[in-house]
Amino acid sequence: DxxxxxxxxxxxxxxxxxxxxxxxxxxxxxxxxxxxxxxxxxxxxxxxxxxxxKRKVVAESPVPNGDKTALSEKFKQGDSDVAKEQRRIEETSITDLCENNAVLFVKVSRSFGTGLCSQVQALKPTSLGVGRKQCFGMLGQNGAGKTTIFNMLTGHLSLTEGDIYLE
CATH class of the missing domain: 1.20.5 (Single alpha-helices involved in coiled-coils or other helix-helix interfaces)
Structure with a gap:
């Protein structure tokens, strides 16, 4: 009621x-x-x-008893084809590269994290060009930046540094 x-x-x-x-x-x-x-x-x-x-996580080495310096040097050097492509992009003028490539990445890098968090570099400065009528495949281990590159190419992620040229 x-x-x-x-x-x-x-x-x-x-x-x-x-x-x-x-x-x-x-x-x-x-x-x-x-x-x-x-x-x-x-x-x-x-x-x-x-x-x-506040807490610091220390990762263990992937090579427990091996030669850690030789392994780290191998990762720093990278593949010879990658180094050759990087040099080709850096030594050629942008206009010539744009005439001969359909997709062009010039020193593209991506970092995540702002404010209190430290910057994590997801993609080191990378330069590569894909020619017209060329099939291109990107290979690499987990965490190498393959998905990050394609997300920047499609516009899902912004670039931290560098330029992307599309035909």
Whole structure:
């Protein structure tokens, strides 16, 4: 049984219900906009980075008893074909490269992380050109930057440095 007199100020009054409905609508709208704009993700990222900076994770070497210096030198040198392509792009003028290549990456690199988190370089400066009517395949180990390159090519990720030229 609801009271007939609505001026008593009890919880069943129409005024209380309307104020509660308006408050709930505004709060839901603010939460929706916050999620859509990524504000919660930014706050989560801030606190997650703070926690990660407090603890330091030390990874073990992939070669427990091997020659670590020889392995690291091999990774630094890279493949001879890659070095040859890097030199070709760096030594040739951009106009000549654009005339002969359908896709051209010039010293493209990508880093992630801002604010409290340290910068993680996902892609070291890379230069490569793909000629017209040429089939191109990109090979590499996990974490080499293959997906990052194609995401930058399609516009899903922005470049940190460098230029991409498309025909």
């Amino acid at each position: 609801y009271p007939i007199d609505r001026n008593e100020g009890n919880e069943y009054s129409l005024g209380f219900s309307l104020v509660h409905l308006i408050f709930q609508c505004l709060l839901s709208w603010i939460i929706l906009i916050s999620i859509e704009q990524g504000w919660f993700r930014l706050i989560w990222y801030y606190f997650n980075c703070s926690a990660n900076m």
